[in-house]
């Protein structure tokens with residue numbers, strides 16, 4: 694063979710040697726992990742036959758370094774039983790009986806708790822019921838009272854309590870001639886006027902809208918303060934909006950000689966009623 698075709702077999706030997714050492718190392722590591730045992734020693738003849746190694750590369754050096762073995766993990770101490778010593782095992786029948794007793798005790802406690810809470814709830818419910826009953830009874834009583842009051846009011850219609858419509862105004866001598874007497878103005882709404890011939894009674898209601906005129910002695914007239922109507926002492930209107938004269942009432946002498954004024958009978962001048970005998974009391 695030529696020089697180019699020659700192969701350096703010593704390199705193969707070196708490679709085989711390295712492979713053998715790597716396998717031995719792997720075997721040693723597996724043995725150490727699995728429980729020990731010395732790695733199998735390399736065959737002596739291989740060591741003897743091993744030629745001087747060529748300078749190793751960086752990777753080969755790293756692979757050849759001895760790998761650190763894992764530190765042995767101390768075994769955990771055996772667990773000590775913390776439970777009390779177990780009672781002797783129960784039979785199936787005894788276990789079922791114990792379960793039934795436990796369940797019965799639970800139900801009994803629940804029933805007692807329910808019975809204890811029932812009276813309070815029932816008491817509250819009764820109190821609430823009677824409270825509402827009282828409120829309803831009060832409301833019903835108030836409604837009944839209001840109804841009775843309304844019915845009673847309905848039984849007594851509106852009544853205007855007025856002074857009597859007929860009254861005795863005293864003796865004729867009590868009135869001065871040529872004077873307008875106002876003593877019955879407030880109580881009966883009547884002016885008593887005496888002239889030379891007799892006495893007549895004038896209504897104090899203005900014939901416009903019913904206001905009460907004032908007697909003005911200095912002006913010798915009745916003057917209404919509402920709209921200014923004016924009336925002579927005879928009752929005849931002469932100014933303002935009043936449409937007609939003042940009205941006169943029936944005036945007669947009573948059996949006892951007093952002047953009797955009767956407001957139930959009115960006399961209107963515009964109707965010619967002032968000519969009626971009882972519209973004017975003639976005095977001798």
Ligand code: FES
Nearest residue numbers: 899901902917920
């Ligand atoms: S009420 Fe007397 S003038 Fe009108």
